[in-house]
Amino acid sequence: MTNAFPPSLGQRFLNLPTALYHPIQAEPLPNPTLLHWNEPVAELADIQRGEIDPHKLAAYLAGNQSWPGSTPCASVYAGHQFGYFVPQLGDGRALLLGDRNGWELQLKGSGRTPWSRAGDGRAVLRSSLREYLCSEAMHGLGVPTTRALSLIGSPLPVWRETEETAAVVLRMSPSFIRFGHFEWLSHHKQTATLRTLADFVITHHFPSWQTHPERYARLFAEITRLTAHLMAHWQSVGFTHGVMNTDNMSILGLTLDYGPFGFLDTYQADFVCNHTDAHGRYAYDQQPDVGAWNLTRLAQAMVSLVSSDELKAILDTYPSQFATHYIQLMSRRLGLKPARQHTGVILGLLELMQSNQLDYHGFFRDLCAFDTTPDAKNHALRDQCRQREQFDQWAAQWRHALTEDGVSDADRRGIMLRHNPKYILRNHLAEEIIHEVRDRHNTEVLNDIIRVLHAPFDEHPDLARWAAPPPAGTRIELSCSS
Numbered sequence: 001m002t003n004a005f006p007p008s009l010g011q012r013f014l015n016l017p018t019a020l021y022h023p024i025q026a027e028p029l030p031n032p033t034l035l036h037w038n039e040p041v042a043e044l045a046d047i048q049r050g051e052i053d054p055h056k057l058a059a060y061l062a063g064n065q066s067w068p069g070s071t072p073c074a075s076v077y078a079g080h081q082f083g084y085f086v087p088q089l090g091d092g093r094a095l096l097l098g099d100r101n102g103w104e105l106q107l108k109g110s111g112r113t114p115w116s117r118a119g120d121g122r123a124v125l126r127s128s129l130r131e132y133l134c135s136e137a138m139h140g141l142g143v144p145t146t147r148a149l150s151l152i153g154s155p156l157p158v159w160r161e162t163e164e165t166a167a168v169v170l171r172m173s174p175s176f177i178r179f180g181h182f183e184w185l186s187h188h189k190q191t192a193t194l195r196t197l198a199d200f201v202i203t204h205h206f207p208s209w210q211t212h213p214e215r216y217a218r219l220f221a222e223i224t225r226l227t228a229h230l231m232a233h234w235q236s237v238g239f240t241h242g243v244m245n246t247d248n249m250s251i252l253g254l255t256l257d258y259g260p261f262g263f264l265d266t267y268q269a270d271f272v273c274n275h276t277d278a279h280g281r282y283a284y285d286q287q288p289d290v291g292a293w294n295l296t297r298l299a300q301a302m303v304s305l306v307s308s309d310e311l312k313a314i315l316d317t318y319p320s321q322f323a324t325h326y327i328q329l330m331s332r333r334l335g336l337k338p339a340r341q342h343t344g345v346i347l348g349l350l351e352l353m354q355s356n357q358l359d360y361h362g363f364f365r366d367l368c369a370f371d372t373t374p375d376a377k378n379h380a381l382r383d384q385c386r387q388r389e390q391f392d393q394w395a396a397q398w399r400h401a402l403t404e405d406g407v408s409d410a411d412r413r414g415i416m417l418r419h420n421p422k423y424i425l426r427n428h429l430a431e432e433i434i435h436e437v438r439d440r441h442n443t444e445v446l447n448d449i450i451r452v453l454h455a456p457f458d459e460h461p462d463l464a465r466w467a468a469p470p471p472a473g474t475r476i477e478l479s480c481s482s
């Protein structure tokens, strides 16, 4: 058996009823160039590039060459976009190549499909880089996410607000099935196919329930749990997705479809990263509630499988599942044992950050060096606050909680340094990398940034400049255009 590239793929998606997908080839991408290859992700799917010529490799990764065993297909789904049901969406520019080692391989930006509507089927290098980097950043932070295997650039012009150039990301996920797939089947009253899709998800992702009489209720309960946990992670790391439509919600609770996402800089609870979202529907502090709203849409699509009473009872567990996980994640960030009584310390810190306009990530990282001795003033932290007394009060509260928990100072520091990242893919950093790659043709920078994003809790002294918050007064506007 040879390990040479290209590896052979399976295509389990073809076992699903044909209503759900359309086999189609990628549109050839002119002059594809390999900009980055993400070795740890390749290893997940047992893919070796070996000695293959980079041009040949790029041809496969762009979708210009067929992979052995692959029948590429695009799938159809629906979704609630900004609150309104859109019955016909689908992979308008994505193409599922197949699967390997439990991972599905999907091209994004590989040309038109039956579901492209008015779109060109392409993705620009700017947004492809953002997806590439952010999926790896989220993984580095411990947040469930799809992954990115490779990034291909091309001189093909693509028109957005201005002329840009095309790129293709090869992304990987245990599944690319969305809430919207179930919504599409439910809308079209394809009850049998909907059941087959649920069974498919169970077979591949929760095989131990295959014959369980309550398997569909279990499935919905698991999607609810995973979604609640994902929202807790997003809130904890200060991530805003930007387009939390149900077609962008993964049934495995993974961060999916990176568009106008943004991490907080200065803490602002109602931060909106997508400037097209004029009403702030998907603001940072709305995300947990939107998660519940989206799950309710999925529940409505699953009424043929699970009674509405059961669905309702499962939905009712969402707030406490979210809160418990959020407190767990935030407690870790403060070196505390996860317990409800610490909610006041956590919320007090957020209030401190909001009223003193503190940098969310920088302040957490600085808190690692907090001196717990009773008379310590902690000037380096205190002086960042305009309202010093508020800091003193909060610090006393935190110190009290730490004493109650009986965590030693050395242990606390160790825990905090492992849970408060030094490096975050802030928008200004993403912009810097885009400038380097797109305008200065510097692809080496991708090795550096991926190294940092995969280990964001480490110091990386040579790249410490990337830990800085944005220069004062800069604000980057992002829209859905990608």
Ligand code: AMP
Pocket (backbone or CB within 6 Å): 089, 090, 091, 092, 093, 094, 115, 116, 117, 118, 119, 120, 121, 122, 123, 243, 247, 248, 257, 259, 480, 482
């Ligand atoms: P998004 O807002 O990126 O989640 O996309 C919403 C829908 O529009 C999905 O069905 C996408 O596949 C489709 N779409 C977005 N951009 C394009 C494009 N350039 N060409 C074709 N379809 C697109």
Ligand code: MG
Pocket (backbone or CB within 6 Å): 247, 248, 257
């Ligand atoms: Mg999408």
